[in-house]
Amino acid sequence: MSKYMSQYSASDLLGKLSGKGVVQSNDEDIESFVLAQQQDKELPLYLRALVGVGAFIASLCFIGFVTIGLSMTEEEDFVVWGLIFVALAIGLQKLSGDDSTVKSSFLMQSSFAFMATGKALFTIGMTGIFDSGWGATIAILIITAATYNIYRMSVDRFLSTFAVFFSILVNILWDREGAGSRELLLNGFMVIQMVGVAVLITNAKIKRDYIPLMYGLLFSLCASALFLASHAKFGYWRHEEFIDSTFVTLLFTGGLIASVYWIVGGVIEKLKSEPLRLAFLGIILLGLISAPGIILSIILMVLGYAKHGKVMVIMGALLVPVFLFFYYYNLDVSLMEKSGVLVGSGVALLAGRFYIGFKGWNKGGAL
Amino acid sequence: MEELYAHGKITHEAKEYALDVLYPADKWGVWTSRLLLAIGSALVLCGIVYFFAFNWAKITPLVKLSSLQIGMVACLIGAYLYSLKRMSGQILLLSASVLTGVFMAVFGQIYQTGADAYQLFMMWSLLTLGWTLISNFAPQWIFWLAITNTFLVLWWDQGVLPERDMEYMIYTYLAVLNGGALALREYFVTDKAKEWLQPRWIRVLLTIAVLLPMLIPIVVWVVEPSRVTPSITTSAIIGLVGHGLMYAFYRYRMQDMWSLAAIALSVCIIVEAAGLKMLAEMFDSVEFFMFLLMGGMTLGIFTVAVIYLRKLIDVFEVDHV
Numbered sequence: 001m002s003k004y005m006s007q008y009s010a011s012d013l014l015g016k017l018s019g020k021g022v023v024q025s026n027d028e029d030i031e032s033f034v035l036a037q038q039q040d041k042e043l044p045l046y047l048r049a050l051v052g053v054g055a056f057i058a059s060l061c062f063i064g065f066v067t068i069g070l071s072m073t074e075e076e077d078f079v080v081w082g083l084i085f086v087a088l089a090i091g092l093q094k095l096s097g098d099d100s101t102v103k104s105s106f107l108m109q110s111s112f113a114f115m116a117t118g119k120a121l122f123t124i125g126m127t128g129i130f131d132s133g134w135g136a137t138i139a140i141l142i143i144t145a146a147t148y149n150i151y152r153m154s155v156d157r158f159l160s161t162f163a164v165f166f167s168i169l170v171n172i173l174w175d176r177e178g179a180g181s182r183e184l185l186l187n188g189f190m191v192i193q194m195v196g197v198a199v200l201i202t203n204a205k206i207k208r209d210y211i212p213l214m215y216g217l218l219f220s221l222c223a224s225a226l227f228l229a230s231h232a233k234f235g236y237w238r239h240e241e242f243i244d245s246t247f248v249t250l251l252f253t254g255g256l257i258a259s260v261y262w263i264v265g266g267v268i269e270k271l272k273s274e275p276l277r278l279a280f281l282g283i284i285l286l287g288l289i290s291a292p293g294i295i296l297s298i299i300l301m302v303l304g305y306a307k308h309g310k311v312m313v314i315m316g317a318l319l320v321p322v323f324l325f326f327y328y329y330n331l332d333v334s335l336m337e338k339s340g341v342l343v344g345s346g347v348a349l350l351a352g353r354f355y356i357g358f359k360g361w362n363k364g365g366a367l
Numbered sequence: 368m369e370e371l372y373a374h375g376k377i378t379h380e381a382k383e384y385a386l387d388v389l390y391p392a393d394k395w396g397v398w399t400s401r402l403l404l405a406i407g408s409a410l411v412l413c414g415i416v417y418f419f420a421f422n423w424a425k426i427t428p429l430v431k432l433s434s435l436q437i438g439m440v441a442c443l444i445g446a447y448l449y450s451l452k453r454m455s456g457q458i459l460l461l462s463a464s465v466l467t468g469v470f471m472a473v474f475g476q477i478y479q480t481g482a483d484a485y486q487l488f489m490m491w492s493l494l495t496l497g498w499t500l501i502s503n504f505a506p507q508w509i510f511w512l513a514i515t516n517t518f519l520v521l522w523w524d525q526g527v528l529p530e531r532d533m534e535y536m537i538y539t540y541l542a543v544l545n546g547g548a549l550a551l552r553e554y555f556v557t558d559k560a561k562e563w564l565q566p567r568w569i570r571v572l573l574t575i576a577v578l579l580p581m582l583i584p585i586v587v588w589v590v591e592p593s594r595v596t597p598s599i600t601t602s603a604i605i606g607l608v609g610h611g612l613m614y615a616f617y618r619y620r621m622q623d624m625w626s627l628a629a630i631a632l633s634v635c636i637i638v639e640a641a642g643l644k645m646l647a648e649m650f651d652s653v654e655f656f657m658f659l660l661m662g663g664m665t666l667g668i669f670t671v672a673v674i675y676l677r678k679l680i681d682v683f684e685v686d687h688v
């Protein structure tokens with residue numbers, strides 16, 4: 001997908017802007033701002049993944065060491081040792097610095113492993129103390145909120161925030177205490193996630209420290225949609241309740257319309273153009289056939305494309321076939337009708353594609 | 368641009384102009400058009416597969432075979448008319464490849480000969496090889512490789528029926544097949560006429576497809592030496608040599624950090640497996656100490672990998688932001 005995105009370096013773009021006369025050439029203020037933005041010491045994605053895998057294995061070993069070696073049985077012991085490991089992790093990170101020396105890399109790796117160990121032990125302990133699934137949520141929330149601004153590692157921030165939202169989702173869908181009001185709770189949770197994602201994506205004043213939080217929310221939103229697409233009933237043991245996805249469908253449909261509105265810069269005149277009117281018609285049709293997962297995938301791809309966010313585009317592209325599978329699998333029609341619906345909807349999309357070509361919108365001036 | 372605007376460094380007009388430059392309107396048209404083509408084609412093909420899979424008894428053999436053949440021929444004619452330089456033509460060719468497999472499955476079920484499943488995949492692979500060679504379309508190649516990998520695995524299991532001593536040779540064959548594809552990709556990628564080979568995902572996917580079959584026999588070789596057979600030893604040695612060759616290639620010939628990171632991860636897993644095996648045997652009776660050492664060792668192994676890769680980044684002077 002990246003092939004179709006415009007690729008410009010910062011200096012190319014500034015050159016174009018000064019050529020147009022909308023900024024002064026060699027504007028030192030802008031150049032120093034761009035340079036400051038680019039001097040982020042964050043590791044490349046593949047190194048973060050490598051650090052993550054190593055820290056994950058090491059943290060499992062440390063949990064084994066602490067649990068067996070200290071013969072821990074009381075929940076309070078888990079909490080205390082969890083906090084000790086978290087404190088050690090923060091200390092090690094301060095010591096590690098930003099360079100790429102052996103010492104720095106080892107301390108950074110150890111720090112991440114200790115943080116994962118500490119958070120896991122703290123959560124295990126608190127879950128035991130509260131004797132409830134919500135105890136885990138509260139524990140992860142507390143430890144994540146306490147360390148988010150102190151512990152500046154994006155992998156940890158992303159995983160921790162995702163863990164918070166995912167544990168809320170699991171509790172809403174399966175915890176005993178949510179019985180009778182699961183649908184209401186889930187809908188409320190979806191609204192909060194959507195609002196959170198919308199604010200973090202569209203507000204340019206949000207610091208880049210909160211990008212991991214945005215991805216944590218996005219992944220949690222996808223997990224919520226996946227659960228909703230794959231199951232109709234949720235609960236514990238035999239106390240399962242049907243959850244209607246109508247509200248979520250409306251929410252995502254509105255989200256996609258709002259995304260398009262945001263992308264065209266909120267210019268009402270642009271919304272009246274034929275391509276966008278057709279796009280809105282398509283979105284409403286998707287909403288009418290109740291395909292929330294497919295709509296969410298499209299939101300991800302559209303926003304990812306607009307913001308040059310490859311992760312979002314890839315997430316959306318990977319989720320499309322999954323949600324399509326669930327959608328057609330769950331259709332309450334005969335298999336013969338199902339194959340007809342599949343072919344029919346495919347032909348409709350291809351017809352849309354040919355219409356775009358016929359109108360020449362794939363050659364310029366679509367928006 | 369958004370951050371520059373938010374911090375008052377540029378005007379609204381400058382931001383709007385920059386966004387127009389970055390996100391030209393025509394790209395949205397192309398993007399939407401291609402999305403509709405990809406999903407639409409996938410749905411139509413799924414619908415056809417569904418139709419034949421679930422309405423089997425109600426359709427006569429003549430209708431089954433002729434409709435599929437008409438579909439295949441129509442796709443091929445469409446691919447010819449659109450030309451393989453356009454995505455429409457390429458998608459039609461990929462559709463013809465899918466329909467070839469469906470046709471063979473249907474044919475096999477009508478005229479049941481008791482043939483093994485690997486023969487279907489073998490014929491599917493052979494029949495689609497010709498147009499895959501001229502397709503200039505990465506998804507077509509990946510699809511063909513998936514079919515051929517499946518054929519190899521099934522052939523090994525159903526056709527060759529290897530003795531226990533030879534079981535693990537399949538990993539070598541898979542590594543050679545996927546390695547060959549990766550080597551071809553790297554050989555032709557600099558050719559300006561083969562721009563379709565350039566997207567990084569092709570290299571990443573093929574690298575993983577080569578590393579996995581090389582890694583498995585090595586790990587078995589390390590972890591369970593008592594179970595080692597000649598095929599495990601052979602595949603493990605070939606795997607180690609393969610790791611070395613891939614490292615040398617992506618380190619010195621075609622510098623690529625993503626591939627080197629994947630190779631580093633694979634090597635870390637091998638060293639980790641050896642270390643865990645050794646520690647588990649040495650400290651069997653003092654488990655807590657074993658866990659502590661394992662944790663420390665893991666940190667050490669992955670730290671070395673990270674340090675090495677960070678040094679390579681400096682050497683390559685690649686911008687990975």
